[in-house]
Amino acid sequence: MILIWCAIAGVIGASLVVAAGSEYLPYRTPVYVAAGFAGVVALALLLVQPLLAAGLLPGFPMQAGRRIHRWTGVALMLAVAVHVVGLWITSPPDMVDALTFAAPTAFSAFGVVAMWALIAAALLAGIRKKLRLRPQVWRLAHTMAASVVVVGSVVHAILIEGTMGSVSKTLMCGLTIGAWALTVGRLKPWTGAWRGWRRQAQE
Template sequence: MTVLRALLVWSLLAGVMVVPVIVATGSEFLQYRSATYVVAGFAGVIALSILLLQPLLASGLLPGLPMSVGRRVHRWTGVALLLAIAVHVVGLWITSPPDMIDALTFTAPTAFSVFGVIAMWALIAAALLAGFRKKLRLRPQLWRLAHVTWASVVVVGSVAHAILIEGTMGTVSKILICAVLIAAMALTVHRLQPWIGVWRRGAANLRR
């Protein structure tokens, strides 16, 4: 029964991740577009799919995968996520530099651009926290709270960006993966409870 449950969860997860990519291949938005635009668009869709894995890997929510292994994979998929976002941003920059300048300077007239850039900078902040964890010498509780906070901003910003933009993903597949992503992040925060220990230490210092 446990094996069947694991297979079912992994199959559903794979479906949620792969379907938006498949739907995007037949998108009318890719017709008559340059190869650079197509690559940039697919990089954004793939990034959203990879993002879905991150909270599940970090919190040990995937059946059959120990949390210790999941967190090691989490680091590598984090690198893959950064690369996908880099391809997405660079590709769109090559396609239309003025639009990307407006987006990066928060002067774009479209809300999805703002949320996309916020998610990008939050992802960079979360990655820097992970990369310089030892050098920062933060207490584990404080580091976890900061990392989860930035990760939550990445998820919320990415979902808002995806929902608001009329891009290559289909409406149904887009809403589905975004809903599952929000649920995965909420379950992860509930399971990790990153605030535990942070406030206790602060209260203890105040009493001294």
């Protein structure tokens, strides 16, 4: 139990320390530095986010985990907002290219797709009561959107040559994929979704 916490805190801490010591930082403006770190923070939040949803984080059983999951979700949205706005201020033409899928770099497209999937997952959570979806259907939809966020963000991060160290970045991305796979395997969000959908349609 302590081991899990140590592993997670260690990888997140190491990633932040390595990024803070990057040789590229002296050549960046404060806004660019902040935008980069917002990206690292977002990746760290993405690592704990699925574990909280499944109650897999030691000390946070399902109920408590879900409550925190909502707040870390809000924090994730804020981190991505700072990341995108900060990079926009740093170089408007590069950000416009990324958002319109016209950038020369593949990681831009992965990042933007992950951003839209994050907005979709957050919207599903925010207007859950209004949507009146059956729980199984909602859960599958939210998990599918979240899966796109995880995979898109990990590919985005791996392909970028930025302030993150390659070892800590690979570890963090590996743990994030592991946490996501563990959660999806544990919660099996597809169970009952088809039946729920049919019932939903009949209503």
